[in-house]
Amino acid sequence: KTVAIVGGESSGKTTLVHKLANYYGARFVLEMGRLYVGTDLGGSEVALQYSDYAPITLHHAQAIRDATAVATAPVTIIDTDFVTTQAFCEEYENRTHPFVSACIDEFHLDHTIMLSNSTPWIDDGMRSLGTPAARGRFEQRLIDIFHRHNIQPHMIDETDYDARYQQALRLIDQNIYNKKL
Numbered sequence: 001k002t003v004a005i006v007g008g009e010s011s012g013k014t015t016l017v018h019k020l021a022n023y024y025g026a027r028f029v030l031e032m033g034r035l036y037v038g039t040d041l042g043g044s045e046v047a048l049q050y051s052d053y054a055p056i057t058l059h060h061a062q063a064i065r066d067a068t069a070v071a072t073a074p075v076t077i078i079d080t081d082f083v084t085t086q087a088f089c090e091e092y093e094n095r096t097h098p099f100v101s102a103c104i105d106e107f108h109l110d111h112t113i114m115l116s117n118s119t120p121w122i123d124d125g126m127r128s129l130g131t132p133a134a135r136g137r138f139e140q141r142l143i144d145i146f147h148r149h150n151i152q153p154h155m156i157d158e159t160d161y162d163a164r165y166q167q168a169l170r171l172i173d174q175n176i177y178n179k180k181l
Helices: 013-024 032-040 050-069 082-093 098-106 132-148 161-175
Strands: 002-007 076-079 111-115 154-156
Touching: 002 013, 002 132, 013 076, 013 161, 032 050, 032 082, 050 076, 050 082, 050 098, 082 098, 082 132, 111 132, 111 161, 154 161
Parallel strands: 002 076, 002 111, 111 154
Antiparallel strands: none
């Protein structure tokens, strides 16, 4: 089964992905948009263009297929998802990408955990949505896209990173490992 960890910038997604993969001995997939910006665009998301969203999505889909094909546990942890790619496209390009929409509908992930923007924003040099207004707008954009595609994410709104981790463990234990808690 796949579990995507999504949320706005600086919500702790990547750290949580690594912690969960380590805990479960699971394969994981990194955030493809971030990798693409780093390898193909010189490290600046300012260089992103509308035409970049399809290759980002294709690379992400392939990375997910590769990770699940050699899964070492019943769960594979995914850093972001196609909804997040679409949200960035809408944020930066002011339009929806039909290819990304098709991938959202056709390439289903089993579970989605959405982290709220209730943690401090940290500028790592590749982030630009740090104001409270921008963070709120992006979080709402994610929710709207999930709604458009009939995806029900599990929401985590804890402000403490360890509490987020514990809540994610409970969700995975219940939904993947069928543990009664």
